[in-house]
Amino acid sequence: MSSGLPFEGLKVLDLSRLLPGGFCSLLLADFGADVIKVEDTGMGDYIRWSPPAFEGAEETAKSALFLSLNRGKRSIRVDLKSAEGRDVLLRLVRDADVVLESFRPGVLDRLGVGYERLREENPRIVYCAITGYGLTGPNVQRSGHDMNYLGLNGVLALGGESADGPPVQAGAQIADLGGGALMGAFGILAALRERDRSGEGQLVDVSMFDGALSWLAMVAARVFAAGEAPRRGSEMLSGSxxxxxxxxxxxxxxxxxxxxxxxxxxxxxxxxxxxxxxxxxxxxxxxxxxxxxxxxxxxxxxxxxxxxxxxxxxxxxxxxVEEALESELVRAREMVIEFEQPGAGRVKGLGMPVKLSRTPGRVRSGGPALGEHTEEVLGEAGFSAEEIAALVESGAVATAKTAEAGATFLGS
Structure with missing residues (x-):
């Protein structure tokens, strides 16, 4: 049955974990994409085990942080370190439109399921890699988090009261969300739009460092044109x-x-x-x-x-924050919504920041249990019941089970 949503019919294999990739695919899921969350056969996405939890929900789908990013998605468990697991991904990609991942550059290539290999199976695939510093350049293999990227691209240096005082970090993750998730979603849609004309997919290289740097467009223009040296405490919009x-x-x-x-x-x-x-x-x-x-x-x-x-x-x-979430403005803009989470009943989350007049986004389901849809997704991809049973028996895939390691992590 038609959902009437803009991305209906779009199939996304999301191999990412935690925040940037999760938020990127959430935007697609809320507007109709079939986002299949490809998790490992162990703990899955680490954020599943992060407190606080909604009581009553299935053990692997009760984290409020997890549900905030993963409503409306389906979950499968695949061991990409096994040959059989890699074959499963190669088979799934044949019918997919988008692959999204956030590993360090080269990880999936070393496993034999990087962009070039997936492209052999499906030349139309749009492959988006969200990384800290991009797929080229001197920092390709460098670890990092939001604050590190903002420190290196000049954004962090501008926040604060005075030039000799400490830089002040923003309350939201600018590089993760603005530089990574939003740029990733834009890059995916741009590549899909081009595919409509050419019939070919392509690689979307999204660097959280680059994305957040692009937010300095007007500041950088002053440096380029007038040789200015912007400093915290002297910036017009930073408290000066x-x-x-x-x-x-x-x-x-x-x-x-x-x-x-x-x-x-x-x-x-x-x-x-x-x-x-x-x-x-x-x-x-x-x-x-x-x-x-x-x-x-x-x-x-x-x-x-x-x-x-x-x-x-x-x-x-x-x-x-709690005052803002209860404000008249937030209510009027429908920026707090409720959706049904199995076992927990109605739970709250943030609403859609983009309002479409004819086909507004909506939550079609709650967050998936770990591996909840493994058999369903494999069946849709043409695997027989016997093949699925053999893959489960070999450990190449796993179905919905509570990861024992997760319960320990949740309470730590």
């Missing part, structure tokens, strides 16, 4: 202007983002200090900055929110 900063108020924090004179003018007039308009672009440490700090301390967050309603000056409270 009194009109664009977070401020402490009587019971928390608020943000003032009044870059345009009309907005700062509305703020200054609203607080009865029109003379501050002339100091809009002064920096911290000035007398005007101290005066604005003192003004904000005279009201609570709620009072400042009411002030913003009345004066339209780009002023908003700083909400804690």
């Amino acid at each position: 202007l009194l009109c664009y900063r977070p401020y402490r108020c009587a019971d928390g924090w608020v943000t003032l983002g009044a870059l345009e004179p009309k907005f700062f003018g509305a703020f200054a007039d609203g607080v009865g200090r029109p003379e501050l308009k002339e100091q809009q672009f002064e920096g911290p440490g000035t007398a005007a900055h101290a005066e604005v700090e003192a003004i904000f301390l005279t009201r609570t967050r709620d009072e400042w929110a009411a002030f913003a309603d009345a004066h339209d000056c780009c002023l908003e409270p700083v909400l804690e």
Whole structure:
């Protein structure tokens, strides 16, 4: 039956683990792709065992972190270190559109199931590799995490109060999600669109380092054109202007983002200090900055929110995460949704950040148990019941079983 979703009919073999690949394929799954999560015959994706858990759900599908990334997907367990397991993947790829992986470069090549080998089985395959530093260059085999990539590409250096103070890491994973997952999804869709014309797939090389660096487009333009040397504490949007900063108020924090004179003018007039308009672009440490700090301390967050309603000056409270998730704005935008997770009932997750008017994304199922769909997926690929039983007996594939190692990890 047709789902009416944009990626209906798209089959994705997702070999990735943890965050970047999981979020990338989540975007595809929420909009209709059949995402088959290819996990090993041991613990599977490590994030399955990360607390907290939704009570009542099947042991390998109860982690809230796992479900946040893997709803709407199917799970199979394949041992790619065995010849029989590799043959299973080669057979599955013949009917797939996309392969997504996030291993270090060369891992799947050494196993004999890298891009070139998969391409022999299916020339139309779009193969996306999300890595830290890309498939070329001096850091190909270098390990890393989000903060390392941001440290090397200049993003981390811009966050903080002063040039001699510490860099401040963002609360969300910019390189993992922005540089990796989103660029991966874009690259996959670009390659699929081109395949519509040429009939051929291709390799999509996504580097989290590259992707996050591309977010510095306007900063880099100033370096290229004017030879500027941007530094934290002096960047316009990093706290160097009194009109664009977070401020402490009587019971928390608020943000003032009044870059345009009309907005700062509305703020200054609203607080009865029109003379501050002339100091809009002064920096911290000035007398005007101290005066604005003192003004904000005279009201609570709620009072400042009411002030913003009345004066339209780009002023908003700083909400804690749990407050944001309960906010009227989040509810109105349907950014918290519920879906059915077997055993746990209705559980909450974040909604779709992209709203389509005719074919909006939706959650078609909860998160899969480890290996829940092994027999189903292999049967769809043409394996007979006898072949599947033999593969299970040999250990080349596994079905839905609770990994003993997982229970220990979950409680550690």
